[in-house]
Amino acid sequence: MRLFYGVQGTGNGHITRARVMAKELFKAGIEVDFQFTGRAFDKYFDMDIFNGYQLRHGLTFSFNKGQVSYIKSLLTSKPITFIKEVKELDLKGYDLVISDFEPVTAWAAKSQGIRVLGIGHQYAFNHKIPREGSDPIADLVMKYYAPVDIGVGLHWHHFGQPVLPPVIETKELSKKINKKKIIVYLPFEDTKIVIDHLIPFKNFEFHIYTADIVPSPSDFVVCKPLSREGFQQDLVDCAGIISNAGFELASEALQMGIKILAKPLHAQMEQISNAAALHQLGYGQVMHDLDVAAIDHWLHNANAIQVSYPNTARNLVEWIQNGMPEMTADYVEGIWNTVDIKHIHN
Structure with a gap:
């Protein structure tokens, strides 16, 4: 199986999730080409796990004093470059295209008539989960920034919806915490x-x-x-x-x-x-x-x-290998039943 996997690189969260997915995909013997967009090329770091990757400009958000600036984001965007990147990305020969809220990959797949799978937190907002601070611009961004055909949303809790737990790497917990x-x-x-x-x-x-x-x-x-x-x-x-x-x-x-x-x-x-x-x-x-x-x-x-949380990345890789069947309520519930919650007093 050969995959093309586009990752939004504006923040480090998407890349962190992609590292975990890469580990499980490569372990399963799947060939993956990764693409990252959204930040200056010299600002990527610790990228060895991806075994080589492509970089494009894509689209990004601009911030000012801890706030998203949609006006500045629009002024600094390069629509001609973006359209050119979408047209130049050839996705023929791949068995599956995945986007973690990455717009070049999503729009290239859409323009080429190729079904694209979305994996990420943003896709959880297609369901009834806690949602605040919404406005018409935010709604448009969520809908059109990186459109996909199938979206697998991730969240900390299911909220009674068909979303999965976070994709994170399980770490050995330290027995000695520095309380300060x-x-x-x-x-x-x-x-x-x-x-x-x-x-x-x-x-x-x-x-x-x-x-x-x-x-x-x-x-x-x-x-x-x-x-x-x-x-x-x-x-x-x-x-x-x-x-x-x-x-x-x-x-x-x-x-x-x-x-x-x-x-x-x-x-x-x-x-x-x-x-x-x-x-x-x-x-x-x-x-x-x-x-x-x-x-x-x-x-x-x-x-x-x-x-x-369980190893959601492994669950997703197995689901992809099985042909991405419908995620039934029983399937989703079975995954969430493995979650354990404890109160800690450090």
């Missing part, structure tokens, strides 16, 4: 402003992963360059994460029993909805703006939730 260690990943915020909000908490140590390395006035707040390996090493023994409300990192934190403080991007329906879901499920705390009081409350609340 906090990872901070707020890539769309001003790093200096983030540091200002952390300075009051001298009894903790903050590891900020950012592309914008700036000097810190205190030794308990450290900026670190983006690194998959370094991030994962810090994640193993940390007590909590402060991050935007992206899906994949929160999924990893839940799997590892790490408490979560989420700050969703303004005007970004997916992240606002994710924050609402975290709050509704009791899986994490939310602050809609950087807030010293909210950070203080969260830091001194030691409760966390651990959700043990």
